[in-house]
Amino acid sequence: MNGPEIDVEFAPELRLFVPRARPTGTARAATDGVSTLGHLVESLGVPLTEVGDLLVDGRRVPPGHVPAGGESVRVRAVERPQQVPGAPLRFLLDVHLGTLARRLRLLGVDTAYESTDLGDPALAALSAAEKRVMLSRDRGLLRRRELWAGGYVYDTRPEEQLREVLDRFRPRLRPWTRCTACNGLLEEASKEDVADQLKGGTQRSYDVFARCRACGRAYWKGAHHEQLEAIVERALTEFAPER
Structure with missing residues (x-):
């Protein structure tokens, strides 16, 4: 009673x-x-x-x-910036935050993300096993006791979601070091190393490449590079004052 x-x-x-x-x-x-x-x-x-x-x-x-x-x-x-125990700071995002995951990876932030819905129990267990901060807009998921740590993403717009996460957790930014597709680390690659992924125009126009150590995906400064560079510069200007 x-x-x-x-x-x-x-x-x-x-x-x-x-x-x-x-x-x-x-x-x-x-x-x-x-x-x-x-x-x-x-x-x-x-x-x-x-x-x-x-x-x-x-x-x-x-x-x-x-x-x-x-x-x-x-x-x-919760206070901001939030202090999360342990290091390094790593994240796990649910299936609804794919764009945010790619932008965090663009900035070199270790970000796990699956394009399929693993379900709340599996996500919570993965957060605990890998000591990753679970980011989600699912309140039920964030209430699961198994979570190692978590944070609610308040905004629905990817630009503001990125600002939220960077402002709240202040992760170390190392742009252009991670694969936006799989989160693997990038390494320099020659044109010959990635030739099988290049079309004629790209092969003629570009000479500087990187390749993901994990999935093998090739990267170069293509048509969308200016847009990506603008995202990186905004983040560094606002959240990396030591530059």
Whole structure:
């Protein structure tokens, strides 16, 4: 049987997850003397991947705290840039974030991605096994306990999604070092090395090539290079101030 109700105030960044919250960002929830504060926050719609400090009557408490009637609860958003334990920082993206995956790889960020839907249990297990930060817009996936770490992607536009991830996690950027198709590392290659992948015009017009060590795909500064270079330059200008 449910016990007394308490008010839970959410930071502005988290209110999109709590449609039942008042305009002030406060939602009421019943306590039962057993469920943890982390469970209560998730039951209201907020994945713990998005939660920073939990404050009860002004003091910081862990997600395992069991709330009681009369307590005042505030839920802060995760701090940015977010510190993720372990190194190097690596990501795993679900099937709906293919463009974001390719852009992260373009910037040299280790990004695993499958074009087929592996399902939530398999993705969560892979995140744990390879210690990758799971990025998704699926709140249910981000609530899975097996995840090593995770982050909700708030925007639907690839340009803004990339800015979100770079701003939140600040991964090291090493542009032009990874295959955008398979995430493998690139190496220099001669024209002869990749001749079987070149059409006549490309073979005549270009002399500098790279090749993926994993899948063998060839790369050169083709028709879309200016567009890709603009993506790289924007990212480096905003998120690599040490340049």
